[in-house]
Amino acid sequence: MxxxxxxxxxxxxxxxxxxxxxxxxxxxxxxxxxxxxxxxxxxxxxxxxxxxxxxxxxxxxxxxxxKRKEKSLFTPQIILPGTPEKSTYGVVMTTALPETRIHYLVDIQRKQGMALSIVRKKIYVNDQEVELMLEKLMETASKALYPLEISLKKDGRAEGILNVNEIKNRWKEEYYPRIHQYYEGKVADETIGKLNRFYENMSGSTEVLHQNLFYAIYFMPLYTLYPDYQKEEMLNFYFPSLKEVISYTVVFSLQKTLTEYNKILIHIKGKQINTPIAADLKNGSLDLLYQLNEETKTISSVIGKLSAFHQNKEVGIAIEVYQQKSYI
Incomplete structure (x- = not known):
């Protein structure tokens, strides 16, 4: 039958x-x-x-x-969200040679207007808490930064640090005495001295964020007009293993239709810019896929990778950022 x-x-x-x-x-x-x-x-x-x-x-x-009806964007423009909202993101960064996997959670509180507050949680390396003395010292010292209050530009880039004095006082009164008392030895003293100078000289500039790949990824100029659903930019990323900033020429492509789960897609692809001296060498690449929430326009996820050629060797970083519904 x-x-x-x-x-x-x-x-x-x-x-x-x-x-x-x-x-x-x-x-x-x-x-x-x-x-x-x-x-x-x-x-x-x-x-x-x-x-x-x-x-x-x-x-x-x-x-x-x-036969699902595809939802289209009404205009090739994304506007920075200005309504309060709290999100938690899981961040995973993986490098090779040797393979290292770093992950942590970040709480981001969007405030009314063009500002937000950031709190980074404990860092794990290869699924383990940091164990080496110097790593523990650095992680403890970095806690003085949080909460970190940031003002934003209209396109989503970080504009300035709003609570510099609060961070300096937190370092001076809480973290510096604790670290200075707990860690001893020549290497520790030199590291603590550098950290102390860092906090003492800290200003409202967002330059302090440039060496953290997550901030470079999160504070991307996404919120702008996309003529013909595309735009070109030059982006800079700091590679810790190279201790250098690598520049890329990139194209932002805004997908005209929403995904099956009503996400806005922005695909960023580009090539490393070589200096005139190294013009004949290979180029690294950048490939990042952003998903934004349709209603709030906040970042839902980012996946992708960056690579750079240095002294004819390729160095790569894979990154995953996912908005969490609850702590994991």
């Missing part, structure tokens, strides 16, 4: 809060959607009328997914 039951497919309903928007997107009435889902789902997945908060997936006719 021929099976007349319509083929179904299961879709994830992340970021979808009501059945009306879902039925509109897949060109099926709300009533048909509920009836079809309830016919194919498990007992605990039945939709009583409204979309249950615990439901992760919904069943729709297979042909409806292929």
């Amino acid at each position: 021929k099976n007349t039951q319509m083929e179904n497919t299961r879709i994830k309903i992340k970021d979808i809060t009501d059945l009306d928007s879902l039925s509109s997107e897949y060109d099926i009435s709300k009533e048909e959607l509920i009836a079809f889902h309830n016919q194919h789902c498990a007992l605990h997945e039945i939709i009583p009328g409204n979309l249950p908060k615990y439901l992760k997936y919904i069943y729709i006719p297979a042909d409806k997914k292929s």
Whole structure:
């Protein structure tokens, strides 16, 4: 006997809060959607009328997914979000030779207007807490920076540090005495001296952020007009293993349609700029894919990699940034 039951497919309903928007997107009435889902789902997945908060997936006719209405951006411009919002991001950076994986969590509190507050959590190296004396010293000293209050330019780049005096006092009154008392020896004394000069000379300039790849990735000039859905820029990134800043010519490409989960896509690709002396050498590359939340325009995720050629050897860094719903 021929099976007349319509083929179904299961879709994830992340970021979808009501059945009306879902039925509109897949060109099926709300009533048909509920009836079809309830016919194919498990007992605990039945939709009583409204979309249950615990439901992760919904069943729709297979042909409806292929005919899904693509949502388009109304204009080739992204505007910096100005409403308060708190997000936690998981950050993973991986380098080779030797392979090293660094990961940590970052809390970012967007405030009213063009400002935000940052708190970085504990750093893990190859899934372990830092163990070497110098690494522990540096991590403890870096805690004096947080919370870090940043003002923003309209395009999303960092403009200035707003709480410099607070950071200096935190270092002087809390972290410097603790570190100076706990760590001893010539190497420790030299390192503490450098850190003390760093904090004493700290100003409102965001130059202090340039050596942290996460900040270079997060404070990208995303929020601007994209003529013909593209724009060109020159970007600089600091490579810790080279102790040098590498420059790239890049193209930002804004996708005209939203993703299946209603994310805005911005793809950044580019090539390393070599000096005239090294013009005949190989070029490194940059490839980053950003997903922004449709409503808030905040960053949802970033994945990609950067590479640079130095003395004819390639050095690469892979980076992943994901917005978290809760601590992991």
